[in-house]
Amino acid sequence: MKKQTIDTRPAGPKPxxxxxxxxxxFQAIAIALVFWGGWILVDNTLSNMESRGISTGFGFLGExxxxxxxxxxxxxxxxxxxxxxxxxGLTNTLLVSAMGVVAATILGFIIGVARxxxxxxxxxxxxxxxxxxxxxxxxxxxxxxxxxxxxxxxxPRQSVDVGGALFLNNRGLYLPxxxxxxxxxxVWGGILLAIAAVVGIRIWAKKRQLATGQIFPTFKVGVAxxxxxxIISYLVAGRPLEWDLPxxxxxxxxGGITIIPELAAxxxxxxxxxxxxxxxxxxxxxxSVSKGQTEASKALGLPNGLTLRLVVIPQAxxxxxxxxxxxxxNLVKNSSLATAIGYPDLVAVFMGTTLNQTxxxxxxxxxxxxxxxxxxxLISLFMNIYNRAVAIKER
Amino acid sequence: MQTPPKDQPGKKPGIIRVEGMHKWxxxxxxxxDLNLTVDQGxxxxxxxxxxxxxxxxxxxxxxxxxxxxxxxxVDGIELTDDVRHIDTVRREVGMVFQHFNLFxxxxxxxxxxxxxxxxxxxxxxxxxxxxxxxxxxVKIPDQANxxxxxxxxxxxxxxxxxxxLCMKPKIMLFDExxxxxxxxxxxxxxxxxxxxxxxxxxxxxVTHEMGFAKxxxxxxxxxxxxxxxxxxxxxxxxTNPQEARTQKxxxxxxxx
Ligand SMILES: Nc1ncnc2c1ncn2[C@@H]1O[C@H](COP(=O)(O)OP(=O)(O)OP(=O)(O)O)[C@@H](O)[C@H]1O
Ligand SMILES: [Mg+2]
Numbered sequence: 001m002k003k004q005t006i007d008t009r010p011a012g013p014k015p016x017x018x019x020x021x022x023x024x025x026f027q028a029i030a031i032a033l034v035f036w037g038g039w040i041l042v043d044n045t046l047s048n049m050e051s052r053g054i055s056t057g058f059g060f061l062g063e064x065x066x067x068x069x070x071x072x073x074x075x076x077x078x079x080x081x082x083x084x085x086x087x088x089g090l091t092n093t094l095l096v097s098a099m100g101v102v103a104a105t106i107l108g109f110i111i112g113v114a115r116x117x118x119x120x121x122x123x124x125x126x127x128x129x130x131x132x133x134x135x136x137x138x139x140x141x142x143x144x145x146x147x148x149x150x151x152x153x154x155x156p157r158q159s160v161d162v163g164g165a166l167f168l169n170n171r172g173l174y175l176p177x178x179x180x181x182x183x184x185x186x187v188w189g190g191i192l193l194a195i196a197a198v199v200g201i202r203i204w205a206k207k208r209q210l211a212t213g214q215i216f217p218t219f220k221v222g223v224a225x226x227x228x229x230x231i232i233s234y235l236v237a238g239r240p241l242e243w244d245l246p247x248x249x250x251x252x253x254x255g256g257i258t259i260i261p262e263l264a265a266x267x268x269x270x271x272x273x274x275x276x277x278x279x280x281x282x283x284x285x286x287x288s289v290s291k292g293q294t295e296a297s298k299a300l301g302l303p304n305g306l307t308l309r310l311v312v313i314p315q316a317x318x319x320x321x322x323x324x325x326x327x328x329x330n331l332v333k334n335s336s337l338a339t340a341i342g343y344p345d346l347v348a349v350f351m352g353t354t355l356n357q358t359x360x361x362x363x364x365x366x367x368x369x370x371x372x373x374x375x376x377x378l379i380s381l382f383m384n385i386y387n388r389a390v391a392i393k394e395r
Numbered sequence: 396m397q398t399p400p401k402d403q404p405g406k407k408p409g410i411i412r413v414e415g416m417h418k419w420x421x422x423x424x425x426x427x428d429l430n431l432t433v434d435q436g437x438x439x440x441x442x443x444x445x446x447x448x449x450x451x452x453x454x455x456x457x458x459x460x461x462x463x464x465x466x467x468x469v470d471g472i473e474l475t476d477d478v479r480h481i482d483t484v485r486r487e488v489g490m491v492f493q494h495f496n497l498f499x500x501x502x503x504x505x506x507x508x509x510x511x512x513x514x515x516x517x518x519x520x521x522x523x524x525x526x527x528x529x530x531x532x533v534k535i536p537d538q539a540n541x542x543x544x545x546x547x548x549x550x551x552x553x554x555x556x557x558x559x560l561c562m563k564p565k566i567m568l569f570d571e572x573x574x575x576x577x578x579x580x581x582x583x584x585x586x587x588x589x590x591x592x593x594x595x596x597x598x599x600x601v602t603h604e605m606g607f608a609k610x611x612x613x614x615x616x617x618x619x620x621x622x623x624x625x626x627x628x629x630x631x632x633x634t635n636p637q638e639a640r641t642q643k644x645x646x647x648x649x650x651x
């Protein structure tokens with residue numbers, strides 16, 4: 001009775017010919033090699049540090065830093081801890097990266113579209129921009145903006161003065177700082193109201209399109225509401241905002257908001273450089289949409305603007321997103337060139353001064369690398385989610 | 396020449412009028428002195444050897460290509476550089492392409508509703524209901540929520556026809572609608588086109604399907620070297636071609 005159950009499956013191959021078994025085997029070997037290599041590295045470093053008498057662990061983060069940093073978004077002074085220097089560096093890195101991503105994206109899209117313009121001059125100018133900017137090393141461009149352009153601005157006493165509120169000199173750009181007064185809550189209320197109204201109008205416009213077919217200019221009306229309602233509520237509340245104007249005190253300016261030249265140089269260079277790559281990505285994305293698509297759209301009577309918006313761009317985005325993601329990642333990583341001109345980013349502050357003063361190389365490098373890895377993974381994650389949303393379904 | 400629809404009441408004569416039309420690609424003279432009048436409800440088949448300018452010609456009729464000399468008047472509107480005229484004409488002229496050119500990022504239903512909603516300003520519900528009617532007419536209502544990439548070639552081409560019809564055009568242009576299809580799918584597309592011809596649609600059709608020409612065409616036009624060499628009702632055209640070039644072409648194509 002043993003041989004009652006008959007196995008109807010076809011006889012499988014010998015284990016060493018089975019692709020699944022094979023791939024498991026090779027993966028196991030690869031993982032083992034990685035762990036072995038990691039273990040050798042860690043073991044080696046630890047025993048080296050022990051022999052040189054360096055203490056390990058993250059206790060140093062609580063010690064007093066004792067050095068100044070020229071720009072901080074989170075409160076900081078020299079009496080604070082090394083842990084605080086980490087946050088100062090991180091927020092500075094995030095600031096310049098975010099500013100760079102926004103500027104590079106806008107500029108890159110404009111130049112990418114200009115590159116395809118039927119106007120000869122516009123197209124050629126875009127081409128020259130792309131070819132010049134992306135073929136000069138980024139570090140050189142940062143130096144150019146910092147040493148050749150911004151350092152040659154006049155000294156604080158000879159500042160470029162725009163209406164007594166805005167000053168530009170070789171120490172930076174000084175802007176008035178808005179200080180909210182009592183009653184500013186009304187303005188916040190106005191802003192919230194405007195946002196709610198725009199959302200409401202969008203929903204209503206969609207419903208009306210369903211019912212009557214009329215297309216409401218949601219975008220234009222929305223922008224008008226978002227601009228006008230806060231302004232009106234500002235006036236109604238009795239202008240509850242005062243400006244802290246920058247003013248010359250001795251040899252330098254005080255008050256207001258300062259954009260230091262290190263930040264400006266790094267931001268301009270990162271944005272211009274990355275924009276040249278984004279422009280090429282945008283151009284190839286648009287070109288990847290076949291001519292048949294535009295023709296079909298035109299043949300259906302859709303005018304050029306709608307053809308671009310409803311047919312070309314949605315398809316181009318699918319091609320643009322993955323390389324655009326890697327440009328964003330490059331921008332964040334390139335922001336660490338800040339060290340070269342002394343912008344206090346994470347690498348300059350934490351992996352620079354903090355590391356030099358504490359000597360905790362392994363910990364500091366590990367933390368810094370983990371931060372960059374986290375930022376990169378987060379960007380990739382968001383871009384992947386977006387990409388999944390615009391992906392085209394095939395069979 | 397007498398074509399049956401001309402005599403029917405309510406049919407506009409000369410819904411398409413092409414007069415002394417020339418087109419060049421750079422130095423290359425593609426279309427030479429074309430003259431053609433198509434009445435409403437007329438069904439025209441255009442054939443001719445490869446490179447003879449058939450595609451270029453019908454693409455001039457909805458201004459996907461520009462002509463440089465002569466006149467093209469569609470439904471009373473002359474095609475010039477004026478963008479408003481071009482958009483008006485394109486709303487009344489549907490086109491079906493050899494390679495379907497469906498929008499891959501939209502579902503079948505969205506493909507059909509796009510232009511009615513944005514150009515004709517039809518309420519979405521109405522546009523969708525009307526699109527479903529046309530999808531039923533081309534016999535694929537069950538595919539409405541699929542994406543073009545999930546359909547067979549024949550199904551895609553039928554969606555393309557439905558999409559063009561959703562604009563309720565007065566004229567339909569077809570540029571070799573079956574030549575990218577496998578033989579078993581050609582029939583399903585031709586059946587739809589024959590049904591459409593029966594409904595009184597004005598049709599200009601570039602095709603090598605001579606069976607289709609014999610069944611539905613009011614007139615067959617033979618083009619060669621950028622010229623209209625000969626035009627005649629199908630029976631005359633196939634049994635008694637006048638020009639030597641037409642005879643040679645027919646011999647080649649019917650030899651298959
Ligand atoms: N954009 C263009 N630039 C230059 N020449 C072109 C262009 N498009 C077409 N031609 C030329 O014009 C001629 C007519 O082309 P067309 O596509 O109208 O031919 P056709 O009769 O449709 O041929 P087929 O049966 O192969 O589709 C061909 O010689 C072709 O090489
Ligand atoms: Mg052709």
